[in-house]
Amino acid sequence: MSRFKHLLIAPVALLALASVNAQEADSLPDETAQPVTEEVVRTPTWISNHTFGELGDPKDSLLLGIHNSQQIEFTLRRDRIASDASLMLDYTPSPALLPNLSHLRVYLNDVLMGTVVIDEEQLGTRTRRQVALAPYLLSDFNRVRLEFIGHYTDICEDPGNSALWLNVAHGSQISLREHAVALRNDLAFFPLPFFDSRDHGKTQVHMVFHDQPTLGEQKAAGVLASYFGSLAGWRGTEFPVLFDRLPSTGVNRDQVHSSVVFAANDRRPSFLADLERFPAVEAPVVELIDHPEHSYSKVLVIWGRDEQDLLDGARALALGGNLFRGSRVVVNEVQTLQPRKPYDAPNWTPTDRPVRFAELIDYPTQLHTSGLQPRPITVDINLPPDLFVWRNQGIPLQTKYRYTPPATKDESRLSISLNDQFITGLSLSRGTHNRLERMRLAVTAVETANAQDRLLVPSLKLGARNTLRYDFSFASTYGSAQRDFCQTSLPVDTRALIDEDSSIDLSGYYHYMAMPDLWAFAHSGFPFSRMADLSETLVIVPSAPNAVQLSTLLEILASVGAQTGYPAMAFEISDDWSAARQTNADLLVLGSLAPDLHDRSDLNLVLERSSDWIMHASSPLREKVDRIDHTAFPADSRVDVTARAPIAAIAGMQSPFHNQRSVVAFMANDDADFSLLRETLGDSGKLDAVRGSVAVIRESGVQSQLVGPQYFVGYLPWWLKLWYLLSNHPVWLAVMAVLCMLLAAFLLWQALRWVSERRLHQQD
Incomplete structure (x- = not known):
């Protein structure tokens, strides 16, 4: 029944898409409701191609017998739907594989989309194959999973054999045919459609002024631009500026633009000059309206009596946009309750206290890993560039971890590195070590082992952006096979994690640069x-x-x-x-x-x-x-x-x-x-x-x-500043060391002389 329901979704969605401009607003879903205009507006359509490299895999991926899966994640904007999707695979199979018996399984959101059979002509040859993806399964967050089923012999196979491999090129790509959805004018969806975290492309917002903007209008636009920049992050931003006009929607009106207009009562663009439709305001007002020529393009108007009202409206959007709802919001007050402190940027790791890893992760399972060759666990540590860590004894790092214990004593270990520089390696034993037994947590019972280690991170390797990496390496005798003796076994579901209570302590350091x-x-x-x-x-x-x-x-x-x-x-x-x-x-x-x-x-x-x-x-x-x-x-x-x-x-x-x-x-x-x-x-x-x-x-x-x-x-204390400034001048440093030694010897000589004279005086 569930599968039959999915099959019905696709034709219904396409029918709604084809008639989106001919139906009344109440016949559309809530998020696409829009008044009907006299002129039929063509639905904007895009063909978007995303390579695996653009989606987070900048290098080719090698699928092995014991590491046979790869997962690619991609997103779809909330104001778009997809009518067609496909996967273009670019891969090279090992020449030692058995043809037809070896193959690839392709899943979309855990639903099998098809299999790619590896025939004899493909062995050792770079091959491209296209696999259709069901568009009705697409949502705002999607996963494509590839599973490699490889065989090099029909009996006594060793899954760890080096002949079992398939290379997936980072140029493989996912193609989507996307269609715009006309959202209703509701600020409850803000920052949509101006910014969508599901969109990996550069954020573009047009900034529109009446004419040459005043300093106050420039400041209001700067506040809003920095707000969009804080949301966009690595995606980047563009802010084309226009005077007294909105961006063009193209000859066929197939371009969708987002615009912000700054309009004071006495300084408003000509397209907002109608006082009956847009009356003068008595307070800062934020309003979301349609582009006059295109219902798919949205215009955010910040109204005000003067430039101070425009600034208050921009600040209200940046600070309290999550309170907005409806198409028009009046800003009663914008007040900063507590001033910011130096170095308290949300993207920076706090340097005034120990920080738990729970504060540094981006998603819940970031500190988890599994498999015979588990992926590394990484934690990003962003620091102020002026953090002074010169010649100190190290930054305390407390690491707590759990893992599936090996069946026998072997060479399994945990390697810790910072910015790709090795720090230390810790043995992963079954738990016979006294230290591990003492540190075992009661909640893990006998299924996992525990360890807690205190390390000192070499601070000279730190920079503004740092990556702390944990590599769990498990030794295994899985799949042993010999000419006269064939033995097979099921792999152990090996799991490991770094506890969220692990911490790094960057407090106590000065800021000097x-x-x-x-x-x-x-x-x-x-x-x-x-x-x-x-x-x-x-x-x-x-x-x-x-x-x-x-x-x-x-x-x-x-x-x-x-x-x-x-x-x-x-x-x-x-x-x-x-x-x-x-x-x-x-x-x-x-x-x-x-x-x-x-x-x-x-x-x-x-x-x-x-x-x-x-x-x-x-x-x-x-x-x-x-x-x-x-x-x-x-x-x-x-x-x-x-x-x-x-x-x-x-x-x-x-x-x-x-x-x-x-x-x-x-x-x-x-x-x-x-x-x-x-x-x-x-x-x-x-x-x-x-x-x-x-x-x-x-x-x-x-x-x-x-x-x-x-x-x-x-700031540095005078003695540390002196030591730092003289560090590049060894001659002066040696001279100062000699002078300090002479001074210390002189003081000691004076002290001993005083003691000697006092004794002689007492004897007399």
Whole structure:
């Protein structure tokens, strides 16, 4: 009966899809209800192809006799349905397999979709085969499972024989024919359709203003952009900016766009100028409406009396969007109850207390593994880049684990590594070791063994992003076979897990870092991300930014939000450099630096309208600089060229107004230059090349250098700072050691002399 029910779903879904624009709203499912327009709107359709590499398997997978399954997970947006699905398998079977007897089973959501027979012509040859997938089984989260059934002989097979293998290429792909579903205008579904966690593609939201936006409107858009960035994370974001118009839906209206419009009572785009339909508001209002030309495209309008109302509306969406419902919401109040603390970004591992692994996992079974060759268990540890772990005794790591004990004493063990660097190996015995017996948990009875170990993680191997990896390796005599003696056995269901109460303790470390370091900004948003809400950040923008410049700014803020996992609720914005002098904040500069900063010794790149100066010298005033600062990185050449191709730069330097503050400047001249900046922010490969103090961006790629003087931000006790600064100067360190020894000897000599004179005085 259940199978018959599934067979009925597909034709019914396709019939509803074909008539979605001709039926009344009440004839549709709740999430697709939409008023009927006079003109029939064609349902947007896409053919989407996802390779295994894009879905999380960047390398080919080798299926073996004892490790014979592979699972690929993919998702489907909530505002789309699929009418067709297929799997294109790209595989190479072992030439030693028995043809026809060996085969692949293909499952979709644990339902068998078909078998792929391995015939004689395929042996040792790369082969492509297409398998149809039932679209009625697709949901928002889906799994395709491949099971390899391989045979190399008809008697006395050893499942661990090296001849049993099948290579699945990472270029294998899942193809879907997707159709848009018109959602009703209900903010209860927010952030849909602007962002869907099931979508692995880049999030794109158009930002629409009446005309040249004010600073307050730019700040409101920045808050919302950083919010979408915090949701999108690794997916990336794009924010095309439009003035007084909505994005086009294409000639055939087959393009679906999401837009956010900022509309004050006296500054609203022309398509919202009808006061009868869109009356003036008396408080911040958030409203979800249809695109005037396309019911599948949604427009989120933030209404307000002034720019402060627009900012309150954006903050309400970022902080309390889960309270919204209906198509229109009035924001009564937005209040921050408790200020953020330094280094408390949600995406960062806390460094002020021991952290349980339960706080670090992404899904419930992440710490579980099984099989004769179990997959490794990994835990991600994201840290602030300025965590000072230089020459300490290690970071305490408490690991608790359970596993199926081996039947005999063998070489089974647990290997622990950090960032692919081996730390230690622990023996997995049956439990005869006294230590294991003492640490056995009562709840596990006799089915599993327990162990608890305290380790010190070599802290010099830590970085901003770290992966702690546990590899369980179980020795096995399963499937032993000989020429004159054939013995078969069933494999043991081997299981292992790392307990969620395992912990790592990063407390007690200082925050201290050498700057400038653009790598820290590119991968952690530092120094702005020190406060997750950017409350100690001042953004300097051009006085009249155009659409491309605004898009660049929004994508910069979104990238910081992606690193912290929290929207930039409290940054300040200005187009006046005098504000930078009066504000104790890190400076994020868009466009160009103040004129009085062009002659600074740590600024090695100046972009002008007609010429590009790319200098390995610190400035044209090189002789003066060399006399003043001998710690600057030396220069050996200077190149002066004139060209018209796009070029941009990202530069980091110490703030001229506050010693503990930094400046990160995104410098460009025209739209083509800013497009290079946007492309770099959205490309993980190019972003990885951004480092040092200056990154020059051209069409050919990114070139980074470390020039100019370094400075330090953070706090260290004087004695530790002195030891750290002298660590690279062994001669001075030796001189200081000798002086300390002489001083200690002198003090000891004085003390002994005083004791001797006191004794002589007492004898007299």
